[in-house]
Amino acid sequence: MPDMDEQARAILRGNDRGGYTVPTAGLYPYQWNWDSAFAAWGFATFDVERGWDEIETLFSGQWGNGMVPHILFHRPDPGYFPGPEVWGGIGPVASSGISQPPVAASFARRIYDLDPEAGLPVVARLFPKMLAWHRWFMEWRLDQGAVCITHPWEAGRDNTPDWDGAMAGIDPIDVGDYTRRDTSHVDPEMRPTKYDYDRYVWLVRLGRRLNWDEAALLEQNPFRVADPTMTFTLLRAQRDLAALGRILKEDVSEIEAAIAVLEAGAETLWNAELASYDARDVRSGQWANCVSNASFLCWYAGIQNPAMEAQYDRITSVCTYPVPSHDPSSDRFDPKRYWRGPTWGIMNALIGIGLQDCGLVERAENLRTSTADLIREYGFAEYFDPISGDAAGGGTFTWTAAVWLGWAS
Numbered sequence: 001m002p003d004m005d006e007q008a009r010a011i012l013r014g015n016d017r018g019g020y021t022v023p024t025a026g027l028y029p030y031q032w033n034w035d036s037a038f039a040a041w042g043f044a045t046f047d048v049e050r051g052w053d054e055i056e057t058l059f060s061g062q063w064g065n066g067m068v069p070h071i072l073f074h075r076p077d078p079g080y081f082p083g084p085e086v087w088g089g090i091g092p093v094a095s096s097g098i099s100q101p102p103v104a105a106s107f108a109r110r111i112y113d114l115d116p117e118a119g120l121p122v123v124a125r126l127f128p129k130m131l132a133w134h135r136w137f138m139e140w141r142l143d144q145g146a147v148c149i150t151h152p153w154e155a156g157r158d159n160t161p162d163w164d165g166a167m168a169g170i171d172p173i174d175v176g177d178y179t180r181r182d183t184s185h186v187d188p189e190m191r192p193t194k195y196d197y198d199r200y201v202w203l204v205r206l207g208r209r210l211n212w213d214e215a216a217l218l219e220q221n222p223f224r225v226a227d228p229t230m231t232f233t234l235l236r237a238q239r240d241l242a243a244l245g246r247i248l249k250e251d252v253s254e255i256e257a258a259i260a261v262l263e264a265g266a267e268t269l270w271n272a273e274l275a276s277y278d279a280r281d282v283r284s285g286q287w288a289n290c291v292s293n294a295s296f297l298c299w300y301a302g303i304q305n306p307a308m309e310a311q312y313d314r315i316t317s318v319c320t321y322p323v324p325s326h327d328p329s330s331d332r333f334d335p336k337r338y339w340r341g342p343t344w345g346i347m348n349a350l351i352g353i354g355l356q357d358c359g360l361v362e363r364a365e366n367l368r369t370s371t372a373d374l375i376r377e378y379g380f381a382e383y384f385d386p387i388s389g390d391a392a393g394g395g396t397f398t399w400t401a402a403v404w405l406g407w408a409s
């Protein structure tokens with residue numbers, strides 16, 4: 001049996017489609033946005049140039065308005081739904097019409113640090129593109145300085161209880177016929193329900209009808225949720241982009257101003273009654289009342305908060321393999337169903353980096369070792385049961401392999 005590093009590298013190579021990496025064959029046969037940034041990080045641990053290619057290919061799909069799509073459909077694949085013909089993306093590469101957590105600039109900074117000389121010209125090419133993407137968020141997606149999503153897939157945390165309230169406000173009566181493909185690849189018990197899927201597809205059809213016009217979506221989309229995933233990752237990405245900009249001797253005053261806006265925006269996600277960062281439904285004004293793994297991205301964004309340390313200690317103490325995507329004490333916790341309970345290596349890596357950067361080094365180290373144990377014992381799965389450790393979702397998963405190489409090992 002090859003050692004774990006070798007297995008992880010083999011997964012990245014096996015999922016490589018030439019310039020981009022699929023998350024896993026079958027279930028996700030295209031280039032996904034934030035998966036790709038993790039893939040770049042994983043590749044860069046043994047092939048910096050291949051790491052940069054991944055990010056450059058991602059930005060080849062950037063739209064004229066700056067948005068970087070959540071899926072780029074480089075080549076047709078009938079095994080996935082909803083494909084390019086359903087989305088009707090309006091960019092240079094066939095794509096979806098929504099974005100995903102903006103972690104690319106943060107991984108670009110990490111890859112640059114591995115080899116500054118090789119990285120400098122690439123960073124110079126990518127800087128204006130990353131700036132335009134971040135600007136798109138700042139222009140179109142803020143609510144009181146917090147970053148909103150317009151579709152559950154945009155946060156990457158598809159079926160988290162965070163969106164239950166906003167999803168209940170959608171009546172997908174005219175969604176039409178469609179056939180899911182995900183449940184032919186993975187046990188349906190580990191995937192979102194039909195109730196969720198009807199609403200996902202309904203939102204895609206709405207966006208397409210509006211030709212992905214953000215001004216029209218702002219007016220007409222019933223789903224608009226200020227989200228900790230987006231707010232914290234963008235805040236971190238702006239800090240990292242500013243650092244890269246300074247290296248390039250660019251004027252970073254616009255990015256610094258954005259950081260101040262996002263710092264204030266992050267505090268509008270503080271649910272005092274829950275004593276946690278939380279998702280906020282912009283349409284109804286209601287809190288989600290969820291302590292999720294995205295709540296714990298506060299440290300990654302550079303925000304210290306002792307109440308979050310207490311939440312973290314409470315939740316991690318009841319899981320063998322933290323960090324669960326939803327609070328195990330909640331009646332909505334479901335240890336195997338995607339983002340309603342399972343532990344995700346990528347979120348652990350971001351939380352761990354944040355804990356470390358904020359000086360919470362013991363928690364950071366414990367999380368790193370428990371994640372390493374989890375992957376060693378249960379494999380490079382998409383996600384894991386936080387109590388039993390059982391592998392769930394897709395296998396031979398790109399971002400879990402990348403997290404192993406970049407952080408856990």
Ligand code: DGY
Pocket residue numbers: 070081153158182
């Ligand atoms: C899916 O198809 O399950 C994805 O999460 C959408 O990005």
